[in-house]
Amino acid sequence: MPELPEVQAHAERLTEQFRGRSLTRFVPFNFTALKTAVPAPDAAYGLPLVEVGRRGKYLLLRFQPVTFVVHLMQGGRLLVDDKQSLKPRNGQARFVFDDGPALLLTEAGKERRAGVWCVAADRIDGPPLDRLGPDALSLSADDLAARFAAHNMRLHGFLRDQHMIAGLGRMLANEVCHRAKVSPFAMTGKLGAEGAQAVHDAIHACVADGLAYERTRTDMSSSADRPGAVHGRAGEACPVCSDTIRSVSYSGYTVAYCPTCQTGGKVLADNTTSKFLK
Numbered sequence: 001m002p003e004l005p006e007v008q009a010h011a012e013r014l015t016e017q018f019r020g021r022s023l024t025r026f027v028p029f030n031f032t033a034l035k036t037a038v039p040a041p042d043a044a045y046g047l048p049l050v051e052v053g054r055r056g057k058y059l060l061l062r063f064q065p066v067t068f069v070v071h072l073m074q075g076g077r078l079l080v081d082d083k084q085s086l087k088p089r090n091g092q093a094r095f096v097f098d099d100g101p102a103l104l105l106t107e108a109g110k111e112r113r114a115g116v117w118c119v120a121a122d123r124i125d126g127p128p129l130d131r132l133g134p135d136a137l138s139l140s141a142d143d144l145a146a147r148f149a150a151h152n153m154r155l156h157g158f159l160r161d162q163h164m165i166a167g168l169g170r171m172l173a174n175e176v177c178h179r180a181k182v183s184p185f186a187m188t189g190k191l192g193a194e195g196a197q198a199v200h201d202a203i204h205a206c207v208a209d210g211l212a213y214e215r216t217r218t219d220m221s222s223s224a225d226r227p228g229a230v231h232g233r234a235g236e237a238c239p240v241c242s243d244t245i246r247s248v249s250y251s252g253y254t255v256a257y258c259p260t261c262q263t264g265g266k267v268l269a270d271n272t273t274s275k276f277l278k
Helices: 004-018 141-150 155-160 170-180 192-214
Strands: 023-028 051-055 058-062 066-071 076-081 091-097 102-107 115-120 246-249 254-257
Touching: 004 051, 004 058, 004 076, 004 192, 023 115, 091 115, 141 192, 155 170, 170 192, 170 254
Parallel strands: none
Antiparallel strands: 023 091, 051 058, 058 066, 066 115, 076 102, 091 102, 246 254
């Protein structure tokens, strides 16, 4: 799933290409694509795109007086659409502008969870964005420490939970824990101010690395393309200490970590109890 760096860089690219162009039509290709009924998309017809912004992992196509909130989910993309074919492959919805290419929301697979919410510009803090915690880059180390103390849970789960902190996902959770030199299963309530500072700094460093890479591209990367120290690298050597990167696999995701850098040399059991192996 695209995370903060991929979504932010894509928003910047789309703003550069589409800012000032007027929307003529919004075309959903199936009934699941548009998640709201009021306001209607046609409230934006004839109006110029102000910018494409971001909140968490959502893209925000801002017009006056409405904003289209787009979530790509796991297999979605918002693509520049030159062909505008009647039945685009994996097409979910299309934004048609007054001239030039359109924007096509696609989603690979059969889940059809990607979608668009049309919301009033003065109600942007309503659904679906009201479910999000603070943006990952907006929190100070003290703010993060306070949230850690209030929500005692495994660090990796905290970082992935959009209610706790918005914008990070599976890859960045792995990378942030490694950069901070903290076990992915450390309990947030025990990290204290020092641990919160380390995680805060790691978030900013990992996002900056991701953004630097994404801004070199003309399209949004896939997870396999993104540079990282541990994510997707189980069995390889840690670039910091050369220990073997290990992993703990669950049904929907994999936690990757370096024992030397993060767990005092101990290897985590690859099961849901995640106890240390003796």
